[in-house]
Amino acid sequence: MAQEEDWELVWCYDGWHAYYNRLQEILPSWAKLRAIDPSQPLHTQVADAKVLIPTTGVVSAQDINAAKDLRLITNPAAGYNNIDIEAAKARGVPVCTAPGYNAASVAEGALMMMLMLARRVHEQERTFKEGGIGYPFGMQLHGKTLGIVGVGAIGTRLARTAEAIGMVVMGLNSKSSRSDLEAMLQAADVVSLHCSLTPKTRHLIGKKELAMMRKGAFIINYARGDVIVEEALTEALSSGRLGGAGLDVHWVEPANPADKVYQHPNVIATPHTGVSSTEVLESLAQVVCENIIRQREGRELLHRLC
Numbered sequence: 001m002a003q004e005e006d007w008e009l010v011w012c013y014d015g016w017h018a019y020y021n022r023l024q025e026i027l028p029s030w031a032k033l034r035a036i037d038p039s040q041p042l043h044t045q046v047a048d049a050k051v052l053i054p055t056t057g058v059v060s061a062q063d064i065n066a067a068k069d070l071r072l073i074t075n076p077a078a079g080y081n082n083i084d085i086e087a088a089k090a091r092g093v094p095v096c097t098a099p100g101y102n103a104a105s106v107a108e109g110a111l112m113m114m115l116m117l118a119r120r121v122h123e124q125e126r127t128f129k130e131g132g133i134g135y136p137f138g139m140q141l142h143g144k145t146l147g148i149v150g151v152g153a154i155g156t157r158l159a160r161t162a163e164a165i166g167m168v169v170m171g172l173n174s175k176s177s178r179s180d181l182e183a184m185l186q187a188a189d190v191v192s193l194h195c196s197l198t199p200k201t202r203h204l205i206g207k208k209e210l211a212m213m214r215k216g217a218f219i220i221n222y223a224r225g226d227v228i229v230e231e232a233l234t235e236a237l238s239s240g241r242l243g244g245a246g247l248d249v250h251w252v253e254p255a256n257p258a259d260k261v262y263q264h265p266n267v268i269a270t271p272h273t274g275v276s277s278t279e280v281l282e283s284l285a286q287v288v289c290e291n292i293i294r295q296r297e298g299r300e301l302l303h304r305l306c
Contacts, residue, residue: 010053013056023053052067057082098287107154117220120138141190147190215241216243220245237266246270249272
């Protein structure tokens with residue numbers, strides 16, 4: 001390969017523009033980053049791609065096979081449920097992710113949701129604007145129980161932070177049993193989801209599981225939308241079973257704010273911004289750039305899955 005040869009890099013989702021712009025700034029001159037046309041199928045736009053950057057876009061076997069000289073799939077995220085890993089393996093295309101870089105930012109986001117729900121921040125703002133004083137009354141988190149589903153880098157950070165403000169923490173990981181999950185749901189005042197989306201965790205929290213939770217408990221989701229059954233969550237909120245929900249990830253993204261679940265007054269919804277700090281942006285852009293350079297130079301890749 002001539003060292004002067006340009007590589008085409010395809011950004012596979014119409015979003016995350018700040019990351020795209022930062023990556024564009026730091027890439028070497030031979031790396032030509034291009035965003036997709038969201039009105040056209042991805043597989044029709046990747047024929048000349050050397051690198052695919054999925055973000056939260058789906059990269060299927062058809063997309064992978066349509067790239068004739070694909071050298072790398074590198075994702076600026078820890079998750080990879082949107083990438084057909086088996087198809088990449090079959091082509092001999094390495095897949096890299098970026099685990100851990102967002103841990104502090106996402107853990108802080110989950111804590112923010114917990115505090116906003118517990119202290120009824122939206123109602124406080126309304127009371128202030130109406131000229132009231134001293135109400136509504138919220139709930140302190142000190143002494144309450146936090147259940148964390150997914151005690152990886154993010155879950156561990158959140159656990160340490162929660163313990164620092166006096167919460168009791170229960171945690172589950174991929175080796176935890178069904179009985180462990182049920183015991184945690186029954187004991188927790190707040191449940192925070194930080195697991196990967198896998199066949200085992202898809203719809204992990206449905207009608208039966210929500211009914212096990214303590215009346216008035218909160219649920220926080222920074223994992224993936226489909227870890228929770230949307231209709232079951234909507235019903236649990238409408239019935240008053242749950243005290244509220246904090247949702248940073250959604251069943252469809254961008255989410256439709258007119259959907260019933262988002263209309264509930266005790267739901268706080270944010271646009272997948274758990275990772276959206278300037279520090280995380282820089283770290284993810286740098287690791288993606290580094291892996292592209294390493295693959296071109298034939299060096300060992302960072303955070304390689306296959």
